[in-house]
Amino acid sequence: MSRDFEFKQLLRAYRCGIISQSTFEAEMAWLEAGTPTANGNGSGGFKAFGRTYKSERAAVVSFLDKVRAGEANGGEAFAAWAEVCKTDCIRTGIRMVAEREAYHSRIFAQRLAELGGEARAMVTEDGRKFTAYLGDASIPDNEKLLSFTSRVGKPEDAIKPICEFAELLKEDLSTREALRLFAEDELSTAKWIWDSCAALNAPRQQASASASM
Incomplete structure (x- = not known):
């Protein structure tokens, strides 16, 4: 996924109230640093369905x-x-x-x-x-x-x-x-x-x- 597309997803999620301002800012920091967004429930990402x-x-x-x-x-x-x-x-x-x-x-x-x-x-x-x-x-x-x-x-x-x-x-x-x-x-x-x-x-x-x- 391109960084531009991921930024648009983040912005849309923030504007729709899906994520909080603090989460948006944290994920933007990760994105700007070249690291995939975390927003997970464990180390290294979000774990679900195995x-x-x-x-x-x-x-x-x-x-x-x-x-x-x-x-x-x-x-x-x-x-x-x-x-x-x-x-x-x-x-x-x-x-x-x-x-x-x-x-x-x-x-x-x-x-x-x-x-x-x-x-x-x-x-x-x-x-x-x-x-x-x-x-x-x-x-x-x-x-x-x-x-x-x-x-x-x-x-x-x-x-x-x-x-x-x-x-x-x-x-x-x-x-x-x-x-x-x-x-x-x-x-x-x-x-x-x-x-x-x-x-x-x-x-x-x-x-x-x-x-x-």
Whole structure:
């Protein structure tokens, strides 16, 4: 990243109230000395997700970009599922999940732009396969629910990385609070899917148990 671009990011962050004047001045001093900005939570940078970023803001920008792309894919995947869903009791819920995923992507894209970041992350091959899977009308809804719960894991475990990252943020309070709400949304979605999965797969499990007696 060029020094001029990094200066513009710093200035924008300061003007938007993301960082304090003292932090802005400290990071400018580092920048003028030819050293990458620190603004970290440990020696040599900001540590999150098992890696070290040069600053808190760099970690936030990277996170927002990846989640923006992932949530956009999630919105498309659940919308595709809703179009072919044959189970009346979950169809509207799936549509709500699709809308929730899509608005997360829009909000994170907006926040990324506010921070001067660029939308670089793309939908992965795994994400494309996930959308195709959920949009496949030949696959029963109860199997899709089983696949999703296996993919995501327990609801509380699924949101743990989001909550931990939010707690690390000391300067970007706007993103921190947004992540708290994001985690609550994701928890709500995961719990509903787990409950739906248990309800729709219970008859098959009972039948299997009876057959084995």
